[in-house]
Amino acid sequence: MYKDFLKETKKIFGSGFVPLHRPIFRGNEKKYLSECINTNYVSSVGKKVKEFEKKIAEFTGSKYAIATVNGTNALHIAIKLAGVKQGDEVITQALTFVATCNAINYAGANPVFVDVDRDTMGLSPYSLKKFLKKNAKKSSDGSYNIFTGKKIKACVPMHTFGFPCRIKQIKKICDEWGIIVIEDAAESLGSYVGKKHTGTFSLASALSFNGNKLITTGGGGMIITNNLKLAKKAKHITTTAKISHAYEFVHNEIGYNFRMPNINAALGCAQLENINNFLLIKKKLAIHWKKFFLKRKVEFVNEIKGSKPNYWLNALVFKSKKERDSFLKITNKNGVMTRPIWKLMSELRMFTNCQNDGLKNSIWLQDRVVNIPSSVPESFFNNNDK
Numbered sequence: 536m537y538k539d540f541l542k543e544t545k546k547i548f549g550s551g552f553v554p555l556h557r558p559i560f561r562g563n564e565k566k567y568l569s570e571c572i573n574t575n576y577v578s579s580v581g582k583k584v585k586e587f588e589k590k591i592a593e594f595t596g597s598k599y600a601i602a603t604v605n606g607t608n609a610l611h612i613a614i615k616l617a618g619v620k621q622g623d624e625v626i627t628q629a630l631t632f633v634a635t636c637n638a639i640n641y642a643g644a645n646p647v648f649v650d651v652d653r654d655t656m657g658l659s660p661y662s663l664k665k666f667l668k669k670n671a672k673k674s675s676d677g678s679y680n681i682f683t684g685k686k687i688k689a690c691v692p693m694h695t696f697g698f699p700c701r702i703k704q705i706k707k708i709c710d711e712w713g714i715i716v717i718e719d720a721a722e723s724l725g726s727y728v729g730k731k732h733t734g735t736f737s738l739a740s741a742l743s744f745n746g747n748k749l750i751t752t753g754g755g756g757m758i759i760t761n762n763l764k765l766a767k768k769a770k771h772i773t774t775t776a777k778i779s780h781a782y783e784f785v786h787n788e789i790g791y792n793f794r795m796p797n798i799n800a801a802l803g804c805a806q807l808e809n810i811n812n813f814l815l816i817k818k819k820l821a822i823h824w825k826k827f828f829l830k831r832k833v834e835f836v837n838e839i840k841g842s843k844p845n846y847w848l849n850a851l852v853f854k855s856k857k858e859r860d861s862f863l864k865i866t867n868k869n870g871v872m873t874r875p876i877w878k879l880m881s882e883l884r885m886f887t888n889c890q891n892d893g894l895k896n897s898i899w900l901q902d903r904v905v906n907i908p909s910s911v912p913e914s915f916f917n918n919n920d921k
């Protein structure tokens with residue numbers, strides 16, 4: 536199976552080193568970047584940021600979109616504007632990229648880890664319900680943790696590798712407990728539950744346009760929301776909290792310089808013009824891999840009924856850690872990048888003190904899941920052009 540896999544990977548992606556995910560520039564990227572340079576608008580002023588925000592709002596079907604320098608600070612600001620205060624608790628999954636927990640920490644809160652579903656690899660509504668029943672007490676102004684006495688202010692589920700989690704059920708449970716939901720949709724641009732885009736089920740959510748994501752701005756992020764007040768506040772504090780005025784230079788609170796530069800937005804505008812093509816080709820690649828691994832009796836991660844993923848990163852589930860580790864070793868030694876899923880946040884030294892619910896599925900997945908090369912292959916693109 537290893538030899539077959541190496542051969543197939545090189546056939547799809549070419550004979551050189553094969554990364555997990557690389558960006559692809561086949562559209563107006565150079566043209567829009569030249570426009571920025573030719574007009575001198577490369578930095579914090581320029582038309583492209585507004586244009587990119589408008590296009591992302593349209594694409595995701597959310598009312599407002601606020602561009603930021605990266606996805607981590609988009610999430611930080613979304614959590615902060617949900618009303619999370621110093622010392623609050625925020626429920627999230629331990630099986631996530633560290634940025635989720637860093638953002639919770641920047642907002643002054645402590646993460647609390649609840650298990651994921653085995654099939655979606657995202658926060659489990661079943662475990663969430665169980666955790667709250669056992670550990671939380673509802674009061675007139677929200678829910679409190681019985682053991683720590685702290686307020687459980689928010690919940691941040693993440694759509695792992697672009698596979699939507701059971702966000703509707705999560706939202707319903709959180710509503711019952713007076714807990715605000717903020718989605719970490721950094722990996723799920725182009726992923727839907729039913730006809731609704733991920734990130735639009737909650738008060739606000741964060742997207743990322745880092746170089747390894749579905750589309751890239753070099754580095755960048757976006758807060759999306761349907762809440763006008765939150766959108767205005769987000770724009771204000773991510774742009775140093777300057778009061779709008781023709782020439783005066785006054786700031787009315789501590790703000791952040793989290794503004795996306797015009798050149799990054801220009802790149803994003805060009806990338807977004809190709810997103811539907813990328814999504815189509817990534818689906819084809821996922822189907823290709825799925826068939827390949829079905830024949831070889833290796834479990835390939837699929838979406839659950841009713842959800843439509845972006846197939847950002849394809850994933851395998853091995854039968855044991857031992858099998859998984861030998862696959863990682865051989866593939867990486869042969870110039871094909873494969874990567875184990877993240878080490879659980881609950882096991883990182885910064886978060887070992889945080890409460891968790893036992894994390895049965897998270898631990899099980901941690902030992903078995905591997906990502907395989909998932910870029911948009913040039914070879915598929917060319918076939919698609921014809």
Ligand SMILES: *Cc1c(COP(=O)(O)O)cnc(C)c1O
Pocket residue numbers: 605606607608610631632634635693719721722742743744745755756
């Ligand atoms: C990529 C990512 C982010 C944000 O990352 P940036 O590199 O800051 O844009 C946040 N959460 C998850 C789960 C991610 O994968």
